[in-house]
Amino acid sequence: MDYQHILQSIQQDLQPLAQVGHQADYIPALAAVNPDQWGICINTLDGTEHALGDSDVPFSLQSITKVFALAMSLSLEGDDLWLRMGKEPSGTAFNSLIQLELEHGKPRNPFINAGAIVMADILVERLNNPEQAFINFVRQLSGSPNIDYNFEVARSEHSVAYLNTAIANLLKYHSNIHGDIDRVLRFYFMMCSIEMSCRQLAHAFLAFANHRDPFDHAGFSLTSSQVKRMNAIMQTCGFYDEAGEFSYLVGLPGKSGVGGGIAAVFPGRYSVAVWSPRLNSKGNSVMGMKALELLTTHTRQSIF
Amino acid sequence: MDYQHILQSIQQDLQPLAQVGHQADYIPALAAVNPDQWGICINTLDGTEHALGDSDVPFSLQSITKVFALAMSLSLEGDDLWLRMGKEPSGTAFNSLIQLELEHGKPRNPFINAGAIVMADILVERLNNPEQAFINFVRQLSGSPNIDYNFEVARSEHSVAYLNTAIANLLKYHSNIHGDIDRVLRFYFMMCSIEMSCRQLAHAFLAFANHRDPFDHAGFSLTSSQVKRMNAIMQTCGFYDEAGEFSYLVGLPGKSGVGGGIAAVFPGRYSVAVWSPRLNSKGNSVMGMKALELLTTHTRQSIF
């Protein structure tokens, strides 16, 4: 498979979409990003790496970090994690309070905000220094010791986080947050603020495509079955209320973020990270979605 | 892979679940089925077939037939199909009117009742003799010319179909049914009433696992990409509000029915059909779900 050639072909096909969509602008740091960037990187289990475009420019991972939080939480809690959240697609917008109230404070899945806030609570409760442990884990996964939080982004998000604060209080009301709300949210926004390039992100996700080698990073280990099941959750819940659309068009498990990044895996073959800041109305990167659709079309390979 | 040995091992592991759950009893014909039956059959793309238990006893397919309806509708309408229904998981019970009202009569996906009723409307509108065309298609797919509707089941379901009649009227109110409501529902219940054995069903689903040979049956053809995308919809929407759970535990695209059957595919490898009438609270077969979980665990193979 000539991935480099395929990436170039994708880049050409994406041109008509270059100006489509709007980047996130609810905080200054995201609004300030140059929207005319795009990058992609594929890492294969055979050890090859193929990159194109702005694949070394770091961007804000945002919700993509929920995958790392899930790996750590699942490692710590095992199946007890599912006592505090479900693993069903939400069928509604990612920050909906309605479902959370109807279902008595049990988030639908780990990838909606409510679920990720509960995972933040778990990590704050279980780890001595959750911020340190989290960044260590991410650095090891990606093989890049210089990856870091963006404190300004974290602080900025926290200061306008009315909806997430509403969610956290509703969770606390239903006893599904054990710790202090402010502490949990501070950690939650720290997680979201991590910045990586496509190259680093593809490297980090390779571990989820790899079922031969044991998953054991910075003290957090998962069985091969647990890694596969994380992929299953990415497949059904990774794209807010567009999970079905992504599954239909792309056919790979993945996770998107409001910073314009998407990471996905082809189990047993490769991981891929793509980034472009302009988003569609569902909050997913326009060029990112299309690039991955073209990837599975051109390679004639999807998990289905 | 020694499938026959694996099936025997699964059968043993299932014993503790033999009495768990309750069969559907909302119509006499389903209530009369002996609940202490179970069968399984695997068909591989290599041409082998492995069966165990009551794998030649025909049972009522019910919602599994929605997969056949989708194949035919997609063949007739192409992507225009998605103007009349979505492809997102519903996140609520399979017969919910709430979502349908909030979303102005556009069903979430083809596998909830509302979506299947719209497909029934399409088939009634587009085909001269929809009942004949549907059974022809199913017979060709399964290679069994003796498969047939159960008229008593169809009539019996139609006579107590208050909820589906409510759904059909709400669809009509939103102009998403073109034909006569009674005609459409009569066809809908005919589809649901088809009976097959596990052996026949596994054979019929092999076409969805097979991306080498063209999909072209009884005049209805799909591209390889369309077949893959149907699998994606099975993955995200095939199990009512337990799609995430099935995806997590089993990791295969599939579709269940209230008659206790489940059909699933491992793209590029095999199709599998399992049947046992006792259902869990979500309406999915208890032993069927477990059998497929054990299958992907024992074979150490899932799409993830």
Next chain:
Amino acid sequence: MDYQHILQSIQQDLQPLAQVGHQADYIPALAAVNPDQWGICINTLDGTEHALGDSDVPFSLQSITKVFALAMSLSLEGDDLWLRMGKEPSGTAFNSLIQLELEHGKPRNPFINAGAIVMADILVERLNNPEQAFINFVRQLSGSPNIDYNFEVARSEHSVAYLNTAIANLLKYHSNIHGDIDRVLRFYFMMCSIEMSCRQLAHAFLAFANHRDPFDHAGFSLTSSQVKRMNAIMQTCGFYDEAGEFSYLVGLPGKSGVGGGIAAVFPGRYSVAVWSPRLNSKGNSVMGMKALELLTTHTRQSIF
């Protein structure tokens, strides 16, 4: 109180609203009504009658007839009626299926369509000839033996009644309709089709303002307490999701219909009927609402 003078003053104040709003047009018979009509009539307990405008032109009562259905149902069932429906405001549009599904087929109150359909079921079950009994009751109440159904309107509504048929099927699914759905709906639409003039309607509602004389009409009797409680329900539930607005602006118990009529009572003093076909976005008569607001403002009298 010089009611005739007040009515003339109201008529003048209404002029700017003469072209505001749109008449109901979902069936030909309603669409064909001349929208530039308006009439009003007040009947006092002192025996005086004051009318203005097109107060002798019959119009389609539609939902106003639910008050008569409630009087008859309450007379037949007593407080057992409340086992089958509530008496709380719905807080949502009058024909919402959502609430009905969430509340397991128990309508919020008698004045939403679902509640009225249950009352239709009660009258069909309890009365030998419900159509005859209903029109007799209404004729006696209004003192006009020539009042009648409009069969064309009833038939026409029934033929496009997808939403009400959905509601009736959902009620039946929850066992809250005992009889045959078509029979119940046929009677329901007959009730709605009754035509009266403002003069006749004001006369008919005088019985609800009158707590001195016993309520006993055509064999249906209510205690004084029951009549008062019917007024309470009109106050909280009589105007779909605009009940609060009407209560705030007008301060009288009343009931509106999609034909543009409104009937209201000032307990102990008078009844009033007003009619004008143009409706606001909530389905209530624009000039009718305003006329009643002006009436309680000019008379400086409301129940509050």
Next chain:
Amino acid sequence: MDYQHILQSIQQDLQPLAQVGHQADYIPALAAVNPDQWGICINTLDGTEHALGDSDVPFSLQSITKVFALAMSLSLEGDDLWLRMGKEPSGTAFNSLIQLELEHGKPRNPFINAGAIVMADILVERLNNPEQAFINFVRQLSGSPNIDYNFEVARSEHSVAYLNTAIANLLKYHSNIHGDIDRVLRFYFMMCSIEMSCRQLAHAFLAFANHRDPFDHAGFSLTSSQVKRMNAIMQTCGFYDEAGEFSYLVGLPGKSGVGGGIAAVFPGRYSVAVWSPRLNSKGNSVMGMKALELLTTHTRQSIF
């Protein structure tokens, strides 16, 4: 009307209910109240006062204070108040986030928590010292200069106010809170913490029954029409999702609180306050509801 005799008769009839229901216990101060108390007081516009039972024992007003907040807000904002909240019954539990999210942060009415929090925001924004202004207004209305906040109750409620904090954050997200969330909530809980006896509360509510004398207290004035319209809102929205039931059984505008108090008015005749801590499942005082039902039954007088 021999009110004293009627009160004694009511007291007797209430005996069977003496142990029914459970007092609020979500904060220590409310849980510590002796539940076996009940008091009632009627103040007539003729200047008479009739009291029975523990009518001089102060209790926590809680939501009853929303009536005072509405009077002040309406005096300050006039009809602009309705740009920020509705006046329709909510049809759901008093603290529901669902409706608030669906309706984009505009509370249904002033008497659900969301509406009262918006009023708290208005008073904090418009008044130099809202705590002082509020207690002055309440003292003048009731004619009791010694009425005061209970700081311990306010602090205690604030410390467990997860649901109200969620509501306030959702309001802020929709720009329907202008001030600082903590400041607004601090004032909100101060308002709720006011304590009065039945005698003081009946006195305070007499102003809402009195349409002859101008409403002008501590600098806050309302027109007669505004006072009547406040009564209309009490009628349709004063009892959470039991407004219809109260209206049906009692037939007076009123407002209840979780402390077990209810205040109501018969416009033009009297005000009444009743208190008993044990609540029904809707959060309204069991004996209080029944006492008022008996009052309008025995006096044969309701607004309907």
